[in-house]
Amino acid sequence: MTGSEFVPLSLVPILIGICVAVACALPGNFLLLRRQALIGDAISHVVLPGIVVAFLVTGLVASVPMLLGAAGAALVAVAAIEAIRRLGRIEPGAAMGVVFTTMFAGGVLLLEMSDTSSVHLDVEHALYGNLESLIWLDATGWSSLWDPQALAYLPVELPRMVAALVVVALFIAVFWRPLKISTFDEGFARTMGLRTGPLGLGLVVVAAVAAVAAFDAVGSIIVIAMFICPPAAARLMTNRLETQIAWSVLFATLAAVIGYVLAGYGPLWLGAQDSVSAAGMIATVSGVLVAGAALVGPARK
Amino acid sequence: MIWDALLLGLGYNATLVTLGAGILGIAGGVGGSFLFLRKRALVSDAVSHATLPGVGLAFVLMVALGGDGRNLIGLLAGGAVSAAIGLLCVNWLSTRTRLAEDAAIGAVLSVFFGFGIVILTYIQTMSSGRQAGLESFLLGSTAGMLQSDAMVLVLAAALTLALVLILRRPLTLVAFDPDFALATGRNVNRIDLAMMGIVLAVTVVGLKIVGLILIVALLIIPPVTARFWTERVDRVLLGAGIVGGLSGYLGAAISAAVPDVPTGPIIVLVSFALFMLSLLCAPGRGVVSSVVQHRQYQRRVHLRQGLLALAQGQPIYERLTQRLMERGGLMRGDGVATDKGRVHAAKALLDEARWQVVRSDQAYAAAALRYDGLTEMSSVLTVDQIRDIDARLPAPQGVTP
Numbered sequence: 001m002t003g004s005e006f007v008p009l010s011l012v013p014i015l016i017g018i019c020v021a022v023a024c025a026l027p028g029n030f031l032l033l034r035r036q037a038l039i040g041d042a043i044s045h046v047v048l049p050g051i052v053v054a055f056l057v058t059g060l061v062a063s064v065p066m067l068l069g070a071a072g073a074a075l076v077a078v079a080a081i082e083a084i085r086r087l088g089r090i091e092p093g094a095a096m097g098v099v100f101t102t103m104f105a106g107g108v109l110l111l112e113m114s115d116t117s118s119v120h121l122d123v124e125h126a127l128y129g130n131l132e133s134l135i136w137l138d139a140t141g142w143s144s145l146w147d148p149q150a151l152a153y154l155p156v157e158l159p160r161m162v163a164a165l166v167v168v169a170l171f172i173a174v175f176w177r178p179l180k181i182s183t184f185d186e187g188f189a190r191t192m193g194l195r196t197g198p199l200g201l202g203l204v205v206v207a208a209v210a211a212v213a214a215f216d217a218v219g220s221i222i223v224i225a226m227f228i229c230p231p232a233a234a235r236l237m238t239n240r241l242e243t244q245i246a247w248s249v250l251f252a253t254l255a256a257v258i259g260y261v262l263a264g265y266g267p268l269w270l271g272a273q274d275s276v277s278a279a280g281m282i283a284t285v286s287g288v289l290v291a292g293a294a295l296v297g298p299a300r301k
Numbered sequence: 302m303i304w305d306a307l308l309l310g311l312g313y314n315a316t317l318v319t320l321g322a323g324i325l326g327i328a329g330g331v332g333g334s335f336l337f338l339r340k341r342a343l344v345s346d347a348v349s350h351a352t353l354p355g356v357g358l359a360f361v362l363m364v365a366l367g368g369d370g371r372n373l374i375g376l377l378a379g380g381a382v383s384a385a386i387g388l389l390c391v392n393w394l395s396t397r398t399r400l401a402e403d404a405a406i407g408a409v410l411s412v413f414f415g416f417g418i419v420i421l422t423y424i425q426t427m428s429s430g431r432q433a434g435l436e437s438f439l440l441g442s443t444a445g446m447l448q449s450d451a452m453v454l455v456l457a458a459a460l461t462l463a464l465v466l467i468l469r470r471p472l473t474l475v476a477f478d479p480d481f482a483l484a485t486g487r488n489v490n491r492i493d494l495a496m497m498g499i500v501l502a503v504t505v506v507g508l509k510i511v512g513l514i515l516i517v518a519l520l521i522i523p524p525v526t527a528r529f530w531t532e533r534v535d536r537v538l539l540g541a542g543i544v545g546g547l548s549g550y551l552g553a554a555i556s557a558a559v560p561d562v563p564t565g566p567i568i569v570l571v572s573f574a575l576f577m578l579s580l581l582c583a584p585g586r587g588v589v590s591s592v593v594q595h596r597q598y599q600r601r602v603h604l605r606q607g608l609l610a611l612a613q614g615q616p617i618y619e620r621l622t623q624r625l626m627e628r629g630g631l632m633r634g635d636g637v638a639t640d641k642g643r644v645h646a647a648k649a650l651l652d653e654a655r656w657q658v659v660r661s662d663q664a665y666a667a668a669a670l671r672y673d674g675l676t677e678m679s680s681v682l683t684v685d686q687i688r689d690i691d692a693r694l695p696a697p698q699g700v701t702p
Contacts, residue, residue, distance in 0.1 A: 032401075032404050035401055035403055036403075037401070037403045037404045037406075037407045038343060038346075038403050038406065038407050040407070041346070041407055041410065041411075045514075084580070087580060087588050087591075088525070088528075088529065088580055088586065089586065090525055090528070091340050091342070093340065093341075093342045093343045093403070094337055094340075094342040094343075094521055094524075094525050095525075096343065097342050097343055097345075097346065097517055097518070097521035097522070097525075098518075098521060098522050098525055098573070098576060101514075101515050101517055101518035101521070101522070101569050101573075102518070102522075102569060102570065102573040104514065104515065104566075104569075105515055105518070105565065105566035105567075105569035105570050105573075106566070106570065108440055108563060108565075108566045109562065109563075109566040109567070109570065112561060112562060112563060112566075113561075113562070124436060124439070127418070127439070127514075128415075128418045221411060221414050221415050221418060222415070224407065224410065224411040224414075225408075225411035225412060225415055227407070228404055228407035228408050228411060229408050229411065229412065231404075232400055232404045232405075232407075232408050235399065235400065235404075236398060236399070236400070263419070267423070273426060274426040275422075276419045276420075276422040276423050276426075277418045277419050277421070277422040279415065279418065280414075280415040280416060280417070280418030280419035280421075280422065281415070281419050282415070283411050283412055283414070283415020283416070283418075284412060284415050284416045284419055286411075286412065286415075287408065287409075287411075287412025287413075287415070287416070290394075290408050290412070294393075294394060294397070294398045294400075297398075299399070300398045300399065301398070301399060
């Protein structure tokens with residue numbers, strides 16, 4: 001394959017895939033260790049009603065209101081889970097199940113009842129996105145990377161995803177020590193005077209930022225997979241947090257690249273005509289990585 | 302239109318689907334109760350998402366064998382097989398590796414669902430086979446269902462419900478106290494497996510009606526709702542069955558009456574409405590009831606403290622206490638005690654003085670633990686004991702009016 005074909009068609013989706021995977025895997029490491037792994041699942045379900053409400057309020061399929069709506073929905077969901085857990089004295093898993101199914105159901109209903117047929121907004125898209133469609137038509141080859149005119153027409157999802165990745169990485173870098181301490185020993189962190197409550201909420205908000213930014217480009221299924229699978233596989237490789245995060249970044253990148261290539265070219269190698277869903281394939285590859293780590297990972301017990 | 306649907310007047314198919322959804326709701330509510338009591342509610346989420354690749358592969362297989370791939374029983378059987386594999390993966394990851402169960406659930410859920418999506422997109426590109434509308438399994442759709450399919454669903458739902466009712470007793474035992482069940486020689490692992498079998502059955506039957514993303518709601522929301530109303534296991538089961546059945550029935554009826562509304566979301570929203578009602582209004586554990594209990598407690602504390610202040614001739618400045626004392630006829634508006642107030646104040650002071658004795662005497666250590674500034678001594682100690690304590694009280698002094 002030549003640069004003139006690869007750069008416009010595959011480079012941008014692969015880069016976006018890598019950014020999504022890493023941006024979700026980074027906070028996923030902490031969520032996994034804090035036994036909050038399914039928060040990512042809940043967040044990615046409630047993003048749908050957020051986006052639908054934002055669309056109904058503004059009437060636009062524009063990025064900013066949708067991102068705000070999705071982020072708002074994520075916060076509402078986290079607050080509702082906490083409220084139901086406390087008010088009803090219900091275990092967190094069940095409270096989560098009540099909230100995310102209800103909000104997702106509300107989102108689907110709003111979507112079906114309102115007239116959104118004219119715009120590109122549907123449940124399937126929300127679930128598995130369309131990574132393959134994010135092509136960079138103005139690129140002619142590798143040289144386009146230095147061509148400001150072509151760069152101006154880069155799909156907007158790429159810079160947005162890079163920004164989300166930077167936000168996530170910055171948060172983790174800045175709060176590294178408190179995060180690490182409070183993740184492993186919350187009681188100790190509190191005696192040291194760390195405010196573990198706001199810190200935990202901050203982590204969830206950062207995870208929501210990553211999920212919401214990723215959602216638009218790739219749909220929610222890949223978000224859930226990347227929150228959980230790379231960190232879970234990495235957890236089976238090592239006992240040190242630093243090493244675990246490095247492994248998870250590697251696994252996330254591997255899943256994104258291999259998944260995209262398999263989805264795009266795998267069916268062709270097998271003699272089929274068309275490609276399959278890249279988001280689904282990336283999730284599948286991450287599952288293979290988890291299975292591999294669970295079978296041979298040095299720290300799997 | 303809605304009344305017609307609720308009274309099963311919308312034709313044979315809609316009636317079958319509505320009944321099926323109701324039966325399925327009962328089975329889901331009761332079956333989900335065991336899951337909820339075992340604190341494994343979200344396992345059902347992994348199971349339901351894991352059905353997708355099975356459904357897709359069953360379609361591909363049936364097309365490859367020359368059919369049109371729309372046989373509901375075949376599709377559901379495929380879903381059941383892959384869901385069972387997903388369930389085994391969750392169990393294997395959470396018992397054989399260090400990963401916690403929630404991580405195992407998340408991993409299985411996302412990977413199986415992702416793989417299912419891969420197969421769905423492959424099916425979309427297939428030239429043979431009727432375009433299956435397999436997407437309807439995501440959110441549930443009962444519109445335009447074949448009569449034979451509706452029949453299958455009703456039968457399967459009834460079978461699931463029968464299974465739940467037959468296995469009720471061992472499941473209750475294990476859900477409530479697994480250690481006791483183990484100690485009395487039950488095979489807890491096998492009973493857990495049976496519980497998962499029920500979850501699997503509810504999920505698979507619900508695929509067509511509620512859809513795989515929302516079917517967990519049918520297993521989670523009814524037990525959580527029922528839990529508000531009672532502290533007894535058998536009543537949680539009963540309540541969850543009622544809530545689930547109502548949600549399924551009402552939801553399916555509404556969606557049959559209103560065109561273009563998917564069934565699953567309506568069922569979920571009906572059950573959520575019942576949940577909110579319970580969260581707010583249930584006696585004992587509900588929010589309103591908790592607030593009322595808190596206010597009553599607050600009043601008792603204020604009244605008691607007010608009486609003690611009155612007995613010791615101290616002025617009362619606190620507004621709530623003043624209001625409560627005046628309303629109870631214990632104190633006049635200018636802060637002077639009424640006769641009734643003096644009597645009650647003297648009683649409160651005496652009770653407090655007795656408690657002082659009890660708390661300073663090791664012999665009454667057990668009774669002293671009950672002291673909270675509110676409990677009347679006569680509800681803790683016998684008349685003889687109180688007489689003994691009275692003998693040790695300091696000589697009475699005049700209470701300043």
